Amino acid sequence: MDPHISIVTLGVDDLATATSFYEDGLGLPRHDGDDDGDIVFFDLRGTWLALYLREELAADAGVEAAGEGFSGVTLAHNVDSEARVDEVLAAAERAGATVQKRAAATDWGGYSGYFADPDGHLWEVAYAPGFSPGP
Template identity: 55%
Template sequence: MERRLSIVTLAVSDLDVSTEFYRRLGWSRSAASNSSITFIRLKGTVLALYGREALAEDAGVDDAKPGFSGVTLAYNVSSEIGVDAVVKFAVSCGARLAKAAEKVAWGGYSAYVADPDGHLWEIAYNPFFPQDEQGHLVLPE
């Protein structure tokens, strides 16, 4: 597992308000965004804004339970087999499997693992987000 971070996803209460806030900061919304999620290209990583309930549902956790911080970290790989391998490796290192790998509605394949403190990592293959030679996601402008 390379030492890199693909996406930081923030759970937000109002996607439009949060998107506008980041736009005012001068951060542009990528064309990969849609009505459910905003992607913002940063240097070497991506910031995603996603509804809080939707993020909890995607991660397979209860939003009402203490411990869900509303932040997930993503580690993207270039294949479904890569997802399975990274999840297996993370679990062997002490991560807890939070949600088994599966094909997801947006067209990719992902799983969630939690570190010893419960911080959620999404391990994902997204066929719509290619990676450059350093493993950074390539998003459209």
């Protein structure tokens, strides 16, 4: 297996709201493609983020769509400074996210906080000195 993630797909309740949050609120670059209205893609330097209706995504995977609370998955966005962590969390909150954990120093020597998007997907925003994953 060639270890990389091509696409992360988030199941959402309202595609227009989720698209607006990521595109207008967070400024993610939307993929120039032939969106058919059922799915939206964003280019994220080496991978894509996709938004797809939760019910449809569950049906595609052959699982039940019902589920509440922590899913056991978080997404992480690493930045180059503590100040940038605070800026990204503030931008996410202005865009409609709920800040779940305000940024603070971590026990691993970094600085991070968490927000939940309008569908409850958790994102960690972190400054991790000496750690730079991805392209």
